[in-house]
Amino acid sequence: MDILLWHKILRPYEMAVAELLMKFRHLKSEYQQRGEYCPIEQVIGRVKSVSSILDKMQRKQVALDDMEEKIEDIAGIRIICQFVEDIYRVSGVIASRNDMRVTEVKDYIRNQKESGYRSYHLIVLYTVQTLDGPRDVQVEIQIRTMAMDFWATVEHSLQYKYQGRIPEKVDIRLSNAASAIISLDNEMSSVRDDIMDAQLSSRLRYNLVEDIVEMIEKLYQYTTRREVEKIQDEFYRVYQMNDIEELIRYHSELDRIAEAYRIQSNRHGEGVKIIEN
Ligand code: 0O2
Secondary structure: OOOOOHHHHHHHHHHHHHHHHHHHHHHHHHHHHHOOOOOOOEEEEEEOOHHHHHHHHHHOOOOHHHHHHHOOOOEEEEEEEOOHHHHHHHHHHHHHOOOEEEEEEEEOOOOOOOOOOOOEEEEEEEEEEEOOEEEEEEEEEEEEEHHHHHHHHHHHHHHHHOOOOOOHHHHHHHHHHHHHHHHHHHHHHHOHHHHHHHHHHHHHHHHHHHHHHHHHHHHHHHOOHHHHHHHHHHHHHHHHOOOHHHHHHHHHHHHHHHHHOOOOOOOOHHHHHHHHO
């Protein structure tokens, strides 16, 4: 039998997880910088431990030679969303990318598992560049709401504690909790528009203030201290009005002043434009 050099085998999976984590986190900040609603709440990733791989191989009767093909979640990314609708949006974004190829979809939301488990799984092929050349590795991407994640985490711990033989009364509780999670996700979806509005407006305020502060700092290099003081006082006055329309108006006014000095503020500008339309 060949000797398995586990760390060498797992290296490309580690690379895949690290790269994908970075890409999804970038995607998240792109939404935020544009001032658009971000369907991704949190992204985490892990490479399965050797013991967990061996357990799964034993459970599924997988031969060592077939491990990399049959154990599809050696590399795992988990994307947490606020709403069920966001899960399908994120899966659409993933399907449209050309740096990963979806090979399998398991929708445990529409087809809940008997255990009560709900989540949306994609298996993708992702290419990493190794010293030996390009390598395609399978990555499992789990997309779920915060509520689904809470349930899955608790259930996973109980499975571990009872070694897969959860007592009936605990099982009934888990099943009740799974139903409550469905109701919770449905309730949250029904106020999704209101929550999204509130989040966007708070993001817009954040972007505007960042932009304004940046423009004031740049203006300080071009105009007199007295002038900048006047501009800053006006900013604090407008800010205290707690009126987003006034803040947008002030931002445009400052933008015109900055333009006269040929100062460009583009760090958060995109977001401001999009929401003004
Ligand atoms: P771990 O320890 O989380 O890594 P398949 O042949 O496709 O049916 P497979 O490969 O197990 O079997 O795929 P599946 O069912 O999509 O499960 C993949 C992962 O989803 C699991 O990995 C779990 O992380 C999670 N999962 C699936 N079912 C459940 C469940 O009932 N409860 C919880 N808490 N998580 C679940 P692992 O390797 O089983 O576990």
